[in-house]
Amino acid sequence: MEFSFTQDQIELRDGVRAFLDGTHGPEVLRRLDAEGGRDPAIWRSLVEMGLTGLIVPEAQGGLGLGLIEAVLVAVELGRADVSEPIVDTALVAPRLIADEARLAAIAVGELKVALAHRVNPWVADADQAGLVLGGAATGERLESADPLRRLFAVERADADPAMLDLSALTAAAQLVGASERMLALATDYAKDREQFGQPIGAFQAIKHHLASVAVALEFARPVLWRAAWALDHGHARAPVHVSHAKLAATDAAMQAAETAIQVHGAMGYTYEVDLHYWMKRAWALAGTWGDRAFHLRRLDAAVIDGAMAIGPDQTFETGMQHG
Amino acid sequence: MDLLYTPEQQAFRAEVRAWMEAHVPKEPLPTLEGRVGFDAHVAWERTLASGNWGMVTWPEVYGGRGLDLIRWLIFEEEYYRAGAPLRANQNGIFLLGPTIMEFGTDEQKARFLTPMANGEVMWAQAWSEPNAGSDMAAIRSRAVREGDDYVISGQKTWSSRAAFADWGFGLFRTDPESKRHKGLSFILVPLDAPGVTIRPIRQLHGETGFAEIFFDEVRVPAANRIAGEGEGWNVAMATAGFERGLMLRSPARFQAAAKRLVELYREREADASPAAREAVVKAWAEAEAYALNTYKVASTVMAGGKIGAEASLNKIFWSELDRALHRTAMSLMGAAAELKAVGGRVNQWLEGYIFSLSGPIYAGSNEIQRNIVAERLLGLPRLGAG
Ligand SMILES: Cc1cc2nc3c(=O)[nH]c(=O)nc-3n(C[C@H](O)[C@H](O)[C@H](O)COP(=O)(O)OP(=O)(O)OC[C@H]3O[C@@H](n4cnc5c(N)ncnc54)[C@H](O)[C@@H]3O)c2cc1C
Numbered sequence: 001m002e003f004s005f006t007q008d009q010i011e012l013r014d015g016v017r018a019f020l021d022g023t024h025g026p027e028v029l030r031r032l033d034a035e036g037g038r039d040p041a042i043w044r045s046l047v048e049m050g051l052t053g054l055i056v057p058e059a060q061g062g063l064g065l066g067l068i069e070a071v072l073v074a075v076e077l078g079r080a081d082v083s084e085p086i087v088d089t090a091l092v093a094p095r096l097i098a099d100e101a102r103l104a105a106i107a108v109g110e111l112k113v114a115l116a117h118r119v120n121p122w123v124a125d126a127d128q129a130g131l132v133l134g135g136a137a138t139g140e141r142l143e144s145a146d147p148l149r150r151l152f153a154v155e156r157a158d159a160d161p162a163m164l165d166l167s168a169l170t171a172a173a174q175l176v177g178a179s180e181r182m183l184a185l186a187t188d189y190a191k192d193r194e195q196f197g198q199p200i201g202a203f204q205a206i207k208h209h210l211a212s213v214a215v216a217l218e219f220a221r222p223v224l225w226r227a228a229w230a231l232d233h234g235h236a237r238a239p240v241h242v243s244h245a246k247l248a249a250t251d252a253a254m255q256a257a258e259t260a261i262q263v264h265g266a267m268g269y270t271y272e273v274d275l276h277y278w279m280k281r282a283w284a285l286a287g288t289w290g291d292r293a294f295h296l297r298r299l300d301a302a303v304i305d306g307a308m309a310i311g312p313d314q315t316f317e318t319g320m321q322h323g
Numbered sequence: 324m325d326l327l328y329t330p331e332q333q334a335f336r337a338e339v340r341a342w343m344e345a346h347v348p349k350e351p352l353p354t355l356e357g358r359v360g361f362d363a364h365v366a367w368e369r370t371l372a373s374g375n376w377g378m379v380t381w382p383e384v385y386g387g388r389g390l391d392l393i394r395w396l397i398f399e400e401e402y403y404r405a406g407a408p409l410r411a412n413q414n415g416i417f418l419l420g421p422t423i424m425e426f427g428t429d430e431q432k433a434r435f436l437t438p439m440a441n442g443e444v445m446w447a448q449a450w451s452e453p454n455a456g457s458d459m460a461a462i463r464s465r466a467v468r469e470g471d472d473y474v475i476s477g478q479k480t481w482s483s484r485a486a487f488a489d490w491g492f493g494l495f496r497t498d499p500e501s502k503r504h505k506g507l508s509f510i511l512v513p514l515d516a517p518g519v520t521i522r523p524i525r526q527l528h529g530e531t532g533f534a535e536i537f538f539d540e541v542r543v544p545a546a547n548r549i550a551g552e553g554e555g556w557n558v559a560m561a562t563a564g565f566e567r568g569l570m571l572r573s574p575a576r577f578q579a580a581a582k583r584l585v586e587l588y589r590e591r592e593a594d595a596s597p598a599a600r601e602a603v604v605k606a607w608a609e610a611e612a613y614a615l616n617t618y619k620v621a622s623t624v625m626a627g628g629k630i631g632a633e634a635s636l637n638k639i640f641w642s643e644l645d646r647a648l649h650r651t652a653m654s655l656m657g658a659a660a661e662l663k664a665v666g667g668r669v670n671q672w673l674e675g676y677i678f679s680l681s682g683p684i685y686a687g688s689n690e691i692q693r694n695i696v697a698e699r700l701l702g703l704p705r706l707g708a709g
Contacts, residue, residue: 003326003618003621006324187702187703191703201697202704204693206697207696207697207701208690208693208697211694211700212693214696218616222615223608226615247608248608248612296601299604300600300603304588304589304600310581310582310585311579312400312404312576315574315615316326316327
């Protein structure tokens with residue numbers, strides 16, 4: 001029993017964070033928003049960073065890493081608000097594809113994948129994708145509240161449970177990353193903005209709002225990690241753990257978003273501050289790959305209807321053990 | 324990350340389970356907050372000690388088993404799974420014990436730890452004063468040095484189970500000229516010493532769960548001081564960290580309560596609202612999140628990491644979870660919620676709900692904890708500091 005990250009995992013996370021901090025700041029989001037598209041240069045930089053090969057098996061030119069690493073990276077992509085179809089292509093699709101040539105094409109960044117699924121009425125970035133997994137999209141574009149999202153109507157969508165769980169997991173991770181960024185933005189703003197001759201962050205009402213977000217986030221993270229570990233190991237309860245993670249991350253993100261706009265005051269209600277990009281991404285991720293009601297039902301069916309053993313000795317799968 | 328128990332950990336779990344099954348009282352004990360219940364709980368402490376389970380993480384020389392934190396978590400899971408009673412000596416084993424381990428001399432360790440682990444000496448925490456609650460640095464009770472002794476005068480209040488405890492650990496002003504955090508010392512006082520008067524205070528539930536302690540020229544040896552004279556504040560802050568952090572509120576306790584809540588929901592489902600169903604699942608999910616976080620923190624500590632202001636995140640989370648969990652149970656019980664006993668058994672939900680209301684107040688109120696999180700973890704400024 002060991003609930004922490006390896007040095008390699010920490011270095012991967014820190015490396016991705018430092019890279020995205022340097023290349024993908026709010027000015028990039030503004031530019032993409034104005035230009036209304038995707039930027040091949042950003043895609044190339046993500047490929048050079050090695051992200052497209054992260055979980056592709058080594059035999060197909062990838063690094064063959066697991067879902068813990070995928071989740072750590074997805075948190076960073078959420079924190080940077082990266083909109084390229086990198087999560088779907090690199091962190092989900094390789095686990096759903098057997099075709100070696102396609103896996104190899106993903107690893108080198110040549111194949112972008114979009115994901116169609118019955119719980120989602122739309123497909124993101126279908127026009128960019130060389131492959132729409134799980135269904136087909138039409139060319140009809142829909143506008144999202146999130147200006148950096150590109151959604152397309154669906155012609156046909158399957159209900160692959162593996163796609164759903166992987167995507168709900170990585171959506172939860174991005175929500176955690178977005179929440180971290182929103183908390184940081186609001187905290188920085190509270191240190192700067194002065195009213196009544198004080199930084200507003202000196203007032204307890206503001207402090208307590210932000211501290212509550214920190215609490216919600218702190219306790220969403222380990223839920224996410226357990227879900228990643230369980231899904232990676234084919235744990236019988238993994239889908240329930242994923243639903244738990246999606247719920248915890250969604251609730252933390254909605255709280256972070258509402259708190260952050262409140263702390264920003266009227267500035268928060270403008271297009272001029274950076275906050276709104278992350279807030280809108282959080283709204284989008286909250287509803288996609290199973291909304292609150294969907295995951296609550298999966299959780300409550302397991303917990304209340306008794307499909308899942310619960311109680312103090314049941315935190316981890318006790319049926320599985322070493323040796 | 325490896326979320327599987329090793330065979331050794333599984334074997335340990337089986338050992339605890341077997342012992343608990345053989346020894347945990349079949350009927351719940353009367354509440355710890357009254358004389359009869361307290362004595363019954365002390366008897367249970369001694370039974371635990373007879374099995375060498377008093378404080379499993381302590382070194383063997385002090386009556387422990389020298390186990391790591393993961394094993395402590397497994398122990399606690401089995402403890403609550405078996406429905407074992409709350410610890411009568413929680414102030415001793417979870418707060419003062421770790422403090423003595425960190426700051427005490429070898430003599431103090433030898434003298435105080437073993438009787439604590441064995442349930443022979445029960446401890447009360449004597450920090451708060453009538454005008455020093457949240458503002459603990461305002462304490463006025465003083466200890467005047469006379470030769471090898473301190474002479475203590477003043478008043479403490481809201482000291483949990485002080486009416487039944489044997490000893491108290493308190494903060495006293497040893498430098499009469501000092502202000503605020505300076506000039507305080509952390510001193511241990513036998514509560515049967517001449518000059519000590521205890522006045523029980525009736526709590527919300529009607530029991531005398533805490534008390535005022537009056538000190539009238541109480542003489543104690545200077546050897547009862549933990550750490551240096553005037554260093555009491557830092558010692559007390561370390562103790563407060565134990566209180567908010569890992570030890571006092573093991574997650575198994577909330578998981579056991581969440582499991583009972585699910586059972587209550589199943590009994591009451593016909594009358595329950597969809598909102599109640601969601602609240603039940605949410606309470607379960609948060610108890611689970613708390614457990615996961617504790618395993619995470621335990622792994623960090625075992626790898627040499629430290630817990631600082633994060634303990635405040637923890638304290639806010641468990642206390643608000645506990646309150647929500649019991650509030651949900653109360654609403655599920657409907658009209659029966661107000662009854663002190665249901666079907667001949669004490670109404671554990673009512674008792675638990677009342678107790679849960681104190682969680683956001685004691686161990687540093689949640690308002691104070693949120694200030695700590697905001698200032699120390701998020702780096703926000705203090706009011707008027709600019
Ligand atoms: C069940 C129970 C057991 C206890 N056991 C013990 C014990 O064993 N030993 C012991 O020493 N003490 C004990 N206490 C006392 C406890 O530590 C104090 O009650 C606590 O520190 C709060 O102090 P207070 O009650 O004086 O409240 P106050 O300090 O008067 O606070 C009242 C309200 O004002 C808020 N407030 C105060 N200052 C601030 C601020 N700066 N910013 C924002 N809000 C603020 C508080 O959060 C609270 O909501 C116990 C209390 C309870 C309820």
